[in-house]
Amino acid sequence: ARFLDNRKFEGTIKEIIDNATDYVMASMRKSSLIRGVTREDIPEYPEVALREAIVNAVAHRDYSHFARGSHIQVRMFADRLEVQNPGGLYGGVTVKELKEGQSTRNLLLVQLMEDMHLVENRGSGIDAMLDAMQKMGLPEPAFEDRRTAFLVTFYQVKPDSLALSDAEMRILAYVREHGSIRRAEAQKLLAIGDTKAGYLLQKMQKSGLLRKEGRFKETRYLMP
Numbered sequence: 453a454r455f456l457d458n459r460k461f462e463g464t465i466k467e468i469i470d471n472a473t474d475y476v477m478a479s480m481r482k483s484s485l486i487r488g489v490t491r492e493d494i495p496e497y498p499e500v501a502l503r504e505a506i507v508n509a510v511a512h513r514d515y516s517h518f519a520r521g522s523h524i525q526v527r528m529f530a531d532r533l534e535v536q537n538p539g540g541l542y543g544g545v546t547v548k549e550l551k552e553g554q555s556t557r558n559l560l561l562v563q564l565m566e567d568m569h570l571v572e573n574r575g576s577g578i579d580a581m582l583d584a585m586q587k588m589g590l591p592e593p594a595f596e597d598r599r600t601a602f603l604v605t606f607y608q609v610k611p612d613s614l615a616l617s618d619a620e621m622r623i624l625a626y627v628r629e630h631g632s633i634r635r636a637e638a639q640k641l642l643a644i645g646d647t648k649a650g651y652l653l654q655k656m657q658k659s660g661l662l663r664k665e666g667r668f669k670e671t672r673y674l675m676p
Contacts, residue, residue, distance in 0.1 A: 466568060469510060473503045476526055476533075483625035494625040497533055497606050498584035501593065504577040505535040505604045507570055511562050512602070514539025519600075533606040540599040547595050550578050589628045589675035609661065619644075620656060624675075627662065632672040 457479070461472045482493040509524045514537075522538035541547070543555025556562050565571040581593050585606065596603040608616055616624070619642050626641055627633050633641075639649040653673050656662045662673040 465510060465565065466570060469503065469506055469570065472506055472526060473499065476502060476528065479528060481621070483622045492629075494629065496608060496621075497590070498588050500584040501581040501606060502533070502535070504580045504584075505593070505606075507565070508577045508604075509535055509537035509602075511565055511571060512539070512542065512557055513537035515558065515561075522601075531608055534603060536601050536603045538601055540597045540602050547597050550595055551582075587628075589624065616661075619652060620661065623652070623656065624661065627673065627675055632665070632674045634672050 459475060461468050461475070463471070477495060477499055480496045482495055506524070506526065513519070513524060514522075516539075519538035524535070524537045527534040527536070539557065541555070542557035545555045562571060571577070578595075581604070585591065585593060591607045591609065594603075594605040594607070596605070608621075622641060623633060623638055626637070633653070635646065635649050635653060638644075638653055639646055642649065642652075644652075653662065657664050657673060660676055663676045665672055665674055
């Protein structure tokens with residue numbers, strides 16, 4: 453894959469985290485929801501989840517001479533967003549134990565970040581990522597320990613699903629915001645005919661993107 457953009461962030465710990473988060477959020481695709489005369493943009497991924505992944509990467513990366521020359525990387529693809537830091541999991545913690553266990557490689561740095569209010573509670577970053585993704589109706593982030601690196605991947609849909617079309621993204625953004633969508637609402641949202649709106653909703657249901665509830669005029673579609 454060829455990189456379309458490549459930026460490097462330097463400065464204080466807070467500046468690095470803030471600037472990297474802001475830049476990635478600004479680079480994301482947005483889905484728009486119209487409310488009366490106002491428009492609300494819904495990003496592909498929740499800012500809370502991205503920021504926590506970057507904070508964790510800064511706090512827990514390997515700063516030893518073994519990882520010299522390596523960098524924290526944030527990589528954005530059409531179907532996923534990756535945050536990778538040098539150094540795998542530290543101590544006896546495994547990926548399966550991330551939600552409960554913790555082991556701090558850089559104790560002094562983490563204490564400093566707590567004093568700077570960049571880290572609220574040690575070990576809470578994973579829960580914050582899971583919660584933020586769930587609230588947007590997105591799959592849980594995937595965590596991978598590669599021994600020499602630790603990778604967090606955020607997906608738009610489950611990895612085995614096809615890439616979303618613009619119409620599907622807008623429908624999902626609507627459902628995440630309002631809780632459900634009916635055929636008439638999809639028709640108005642996308643400015644398409646009734647038949648096409650029904651077909652699109654049924655297609656999303658069959659692919660597992662939405663689930664159907666109710667019958668006839670009471671039919672609505674929700675997150676699975």
